[in-house]
Amino acid sequence: MDFKATMTETLRSRKLYYIIAAVAFASILPLFVTSKYIIGQVFVVMIIFALYASSWNLLAYSGQGSLGHAAFLGIGGFASALIATKLGFPSIVGLFLGGLISAGIGFLIGLACVRLKAWFLAMVTFGFSVIIIAIITQFDALFGGVNGFPTIPIAAQTLPFYYATLAIAAVSIALIFLVMQSKLGLAFKAIRENELEAKMTGINTGKYRLVAFVISTFFAGLAGGLYAQSQLFIQISIFEPYNSFLPLIMSVIGGLSTIEGPIIGSVIIVTINSYLPAANKFLEPLSPLFPGATNNVGSALGLIGLGLFLIAVVIFLPKGITSLLSKALRKAYDFFREDKSKTKKAKSVGET
Amino acid sequence: MITLDGFAQALLFGIANGCVYILLATGLNLIFGVMKLVNFAHGQLLMVGAFVAYETTKIFGLNPYASILVSMGSVALIGILLEKFAFSRVRGTEKLNEIFISLGLIYVFENVATLFWEKNYNIQINSPLVGLSLSLGEIAVSYDRILAMVIVVVILIGLMLLMSKSKIGLAMRATSQKSDASMLMGININRVYLFTFAVGAALAGAAGALYGIIFNFNPTVGALPTIKGFAIIILGGLGSLPGAVVGGLLYGIAETSTAYVLSDPAVLGSAGSWPDAIAFALLIAVLVVRPTGIFGQKGE
Numbered sequence: 001m002d003f004k005a006t007m008t009e010t011l012r013s014r015k016l017y018y019i020i021a022a023v024a025f026a027s028i029l030p031l032f033v034t035s036k037y038i039i040g041q042v043f044v045v046m047i048i049f050a051l052y053a054s055s056w057n058l059l060a061y062s063g064q065g066s067l068g069h070a071a072f073l074g075i076g077g078f079a080s081a082l083i084a085t086k087l088g089f090p091s092i093v094g095l096f097l098g099g100l101i102s103a104g105i106g107f108l109i110g111l112a113c114v115r116l117k118a119w120f121l122a123m124v125t126f127g128f129s130v131i132i133i134a135i136i137t138q139f140d141a142l143f144g145g146v147n148g149f150p151t152i153p154i155a156a157q158t159l160p161f162y163y164a165t166l167a168i169a170a171v172s173i174a175l176i177f178l179v180m181q182s183k184l185g186l187a188f189k190a191i192r193e194n195e196l197e198a199k200m201t202g203i204n205t206g207k208y209r210l211v212a213f214v215i216s217t218f219f220a221g222l223a224g225g226l227y228a229q230s231q232l233f234i235q236i237s238i239f240e241p242y243n244s245f246l247p248l249i250m251s252v253i254g255g256l257s258t259i260e261g262p263i264i265g266s267v268i269i270v271t272i273n274s275y276l277p278a279a280n281k282f283l284e285p286l287s288p289l290f291p292g293a294t295n296n297v298g299s300a301l302g303l304i305g306l307g308l309f310l311i312a313v314v315i316f317l318p319k320g321i322t323s324l325l326s327k328a329l330r331k332a333y334d335f336f337r338e339d340k341s342k343t344k345k346a347k348s349v350g351e352t
Numbered sequence: 353m354i355t356l357d358g359f360a361q362a363l364l365f366g367i368a369n370g371c372v373y374i375l376l377a378t379g380l381n382l383i384f385g386v387m388k389l390v391n392f393a394h395g396q397l398l399m400v401g402a403f404v405a406y407e408t409t410k411i412f413g414l415n416p417y418a419s420i421l422v423s424m425g426s427v428a429l430i431g432i433l434l435e436k437f438a439f440s441r442v443r444g445t446e447k448l449n450e451i452f453i454s455l456g457l458i459y460v461f462e463n464v465a466t467l468f469w470e471k472n473y474n475i476q477i478n479s480p481l482v483g484l485s486l487s488l489g490e491i492a493v494s495y496d497r498i499l500a501m502v503i504v505v506v507i508l509i510g511l512m513l514l515m516s517k518s519k520i521g522l523a524m525r526a527t528s529q530k531s532d533a534s535m536l537m538g539i540n541i542n543r544v545y546l547f548t549f550a551v552g553a554a555l556a557g558a559a560g561a562l563y564g565i566i567f568n569f570n571p572t573v574g575a576l577p578t579i580k581g582f583a584i585i586i587l588g589g590l591g592s593l594p595g596a597v598v599g600g601l602l603y604g605i606a607e608t609s610t611a612y613v614l615s616d617p618a619v620l621g622s623a624g625s626w627p628d629a630i631a632f633a634l635l636i637a638v639l640v641v642r643p644t645g646i647f648g649q650k651g652e
Contacts, residue, residue, distance in 0.1 A: 065448045067392070067455070112636050118447040119390040120639060123582040126392070130575055131632040138626070241575060245455055252452055290467040292571070300463045307459025314452045315441045 015259060019177065022263065023170045030159060038274075040158040044165050044230045046270040048223050049250065051169040053262030054176050055219035056247035061180060061257050062212035063192030064113065067122045068129030069220050070243035071109075075132075076102040076221025077228035077238050078143060081151040091154040095168075095225040102221020103214050110213030114206045126244070133239045148235030151228045165226055172219050177259045179215060188212055192257070249306065253313050255322030264321055269306070276302050354613060357490035362612035363605055368497035370604020371504035372562045376577055377584035377596040378511065379555030385591035386528040386548040389439060392454035395578030396461035397553050401427045401560020402569045403465060406477050416477045417499065420561040424554040431553025435546050443545075458574070465571035474568040477561070500562045507558055508597065511551070515593070524548055528591065576628065583635040607631060 026047065030039050056069050080098025084091045109128055113121045136143050155164040179185050187208045190198040199205050228234035250265030279298030286297050293300045313320065380394050391397075404423040409416045434457065442449040469475070485494040515521040526534040527544045535541050563569060563577070584603045588595025610627045 060448070065451060067451070112640055116639060119451065120586070122390070122392070122451050123579070123586070124636060124639065127579045127582065127632045127635055130579055131629050134626075134628050241458075245459070248452065248455065256448075292466050292469040292471065297467070300467050303459050303463040307456040307463070310456035310459070311438055311453050314449050314456070315438070318442075318445065318449065 016177075018260065019170075019174065023166070026166055026170075027163070030162060036158045039162055040230070042270060042274045044162055045227070046266055047162075047165050047169045048226045048230060049246065049270055050263040050266040051172050051226070052220055052223035053247035053250040053254075053266050054173050054259070055216045055223060057251040057257065057259075057262045058176050058179065058188075058219070059212055059216035060248075060251060061185065061192065062188035062209055063118070063195065064121055064209060064212065065118060065248070066125040066216075066244075067248070068125035068127070068244050069216075069247055070239050070241065071125075071129040071132045072102045072106055072217040072220035073224035073227065073243055074136075074236075074239040075105055076224030077234050078136075078224075079221070080225030081149070081228050081234045082142075084152045085149065091152045091229065094152075095154060095222065095229075098225040099218045099222035102224065103218035106217025106220075107210065107214050110210045110217075113213065114209040126241075129239060129241060129244050133236060136236055136239065143236065144234075146236060148233050150232060151234050153229040153232070157232075161230070165230065168222070168226065172222060173259070173263070176215075176219065180259060184208070184211065189257075249310050251320075252310060253320055255320030258320070258322050261320050261322050264325075268321070272302065272306075358612060359609065361491045361493075362608045364491060364493050365497070366605035366608035367601060368493070368501055368604070369566070369608060370601040371501045372559055372566060373577070373580055373584055373604055374597055374600030375504055375507065375555050375559035375562070377581045377588070377600050378508070378593060379552035379559070380581045381585045381588075381591060381593060381596045382511075382555070383549060383552040384585070385593075386524050387439075387545050389450050390454070391439075391552075392451060392578060393457035393461060393574075394552075394556055394581060395574030395576070396458055397427050397430065397556035397574075398560040398563060398577050399465060399569065399571065399574040400430065400461060401557035402477070402564035402573070403469065403560075403571075404557070405561035405564050406475060409477055416479050416561070416565055417503070419477075420503065420558050423557040423561045425557075427557030427560070428550040428554035431549045431556075432546055434553075435549035439549070440542065440545065462571055462574065469571050471571055474570050475564075476568040477564040479565050496565055500566060503558070503562065507555070511555070512593075514551075520544070520547055579628075579635075580631060583631050586635055587638050603631065603634075606634065 026043075029043065033039055033043075052069070052073060056066060059066050059069075076098040078098075079101040080091075080094040082094075083089050083097050084094035087094075089097070109125070113124055116124065137145075153161050155161045180188075187198070187203050190201070190203055191205050191208060195205055224238065228238065246269065247262065250269050251262045252265070253261075253268060254263065254265030255261030276299050279302060280295055281298070283297040283301065284295060287294045290297055290300070317323065376394065376398055379397075380391065383389055383391055383394075401423040404426050405416060405419040408414050408419040408422045414422070438453050438457070439450060442453060479496050481495040481499070483494075485492045486498060515525060523534065523539045523544050524547070526537065526539060527541050527548075531541055534544075559577075563573075580603065584599040585596055586599075587602060588597070588599025607627045607630075610630050614626050
């Protein structure tokens with residue numbers, strides 16, 4: 001028992017070091033990259049989606065797989081942008097108020113969702129994200145219609161905004177990690193594994209599921225605000241189902257219910273996406289074959305590949321890429337330890 | 353102006369639209385009832401069915417109503433492949449895995465379709481009956497809608513006969529009640545699952561062809577019908593076939609009558625997306641008040 005506790009303790013601290021190392025790496029990364037586009041549109045989006053996917057992952061950690069998280073991304077984005085541009089508050093205030101508004105609406109949706117089983121919850125959240133587009137397009141005067149309206153970033157582009165985003169995302173992900181490690185996270189895990197048993201051990205499952213909903217939607221809203229600022233514009237397209245499925249795909253590909261999974265997934269997916277325009281150009285000669293997608297052949301093929309990739313990961317690698325990495329790490333660790341013990345043995349043989 | 357005649361017209365349209373939704377929802381419900389699987393890519397199967405019917409009428413000059421059979425067959429084939437190579441692989445693992453796989457399928461279907469047909473370009477299947485309608489006093493119903501209703505009734509009767517009279521139907525019903533016990537009784541449940549998925553997909557294919565005749569569509573049309581299908585089966589009760597019929601009719605009527613009340617009759621579609629929003633509110637209300645639906649049994 002003691003052994004197990006210490007094991008988890010070390011593992012915990014080791015993961016923490018990985019996170020710190022990742023943040024350190026991310027903060028020196030811009031020194032080696034000169035392209036403003038890559039820093040401002042690829043790295044920043046990567047960080048924001050790591051936060052967004054982590055927020056989704058926290059909800060999944062409590063056994064609730066949302067299919068409509070883009071609703072909260074969009075609510076956070078629009079709320080923070082409207083507060084900053086129309087009401088004249090500083091952007092940073094708008095950002096956090098946007099998160100709070102998103103959490104408020106998340107609370108209301110969560111109230112309807114906490115008693116539902118996996119597929120009902122997925123239906124309700126999926127429905128919500130589709131319907132909210134329908135509702136928002138009815139108020140074009142406020143939300144700017146298809147063209148949207150410009151946002152006010154919390155810091156100047158490119159480097160100051162990059163570091164501001166990195167700081168906010170790192171603190172948020174660290175908080176999510178703390179929640180997962182805390183007693184609250186333990187309750188979430190118990191609910192995910194077996195809701196009935198969790199209830200029998202005295203966990204108020206409805207309350208805890210609602211708490212997970214509120215925390216998750218807060219961070220999703222925060223990510224939405226950051227995303228709107230990173231794009232300099234906010235448009236209705238932020239609500240599209242694609243944005244709902246992305247955090248799910250990132251988390252599943254990276255590794256569900258782990259802290260590093262969504263981050264790894266975000267790095268992979270955003271990197272692939274950043275090559276899509278080049279792929280479109282490269283594949284343009286193929287467009288006579290595909291009359292529907294004249295200059296989007298690369299994007300369409302990329303999305304088909306993403307769908308197949310997701311299916312393949314679910315079937316063949318259900319614990320995601322993280323499981324491969326940790327397996328490799330453990331093997332390396334064993335290898336070195338074996339090496340050491342061998343040299344020890346050799347020494348002892350030599351001594352006798 | 354809201355008139356009685358106008359309302360009757362909306363009611364009739366609602367029943368006709370509801371019939372298309374019934375087919376989709378019945379397929380979803382059948383798959384759920386027997387396999388306990390929720391296929392979020394069901395609306396994409398409808399989309400594929402619509403395109404198959406569109407192309408067969410265009411290329412081979414087939415009557416659109418005959419092309420329903422073609423699209424049923426081809427979508428059933430797709431369903432068999434999906435079940436065999438994707439869904440059966442994750443059976444017995446977490447429920448979320450099935451949802452993830454159906455999401456992946458949404459990506460695959462929608463984007464394969466956008467390769468061949470333009471994304472935001474709406475098309476409609478050319479029916480020989482287009483523009484013709486039966487007038488009953490102030491009310492007029494197009495023959496296409498009437499024929500759609502007849503076809504849906506025929507298909508549903510066929511499905512009912514299949515479920516109640518045939519051996520495979522018996523096996524399906526047994527599996528839906530208790531899969532492990534029916535396995536012990538010598539039912540090959542993997543074959544039952546394959547057959548169920550094929551039938552469910554064929555229903556989605558038929559719904560797609562009718563959808564393409566009545567409404568216009570494009571490669572991204574699938575998401576909304578999926579949600580409508582969910583709303584209907586939740587309304588009627590998950591796993592209950594009569595529930596899907598009643599739910600579909602109620603849903604269709606609710607949709608067209610909200611559209612009628614909210615819209616300016618001079619401007620087509622001026623109610624915008626409010627009917628969809630109301631449908632969603634209905635879904636949540638039913639889930640909160642009576643999670644088992646109108647005809648649903650306790651337990652699931």
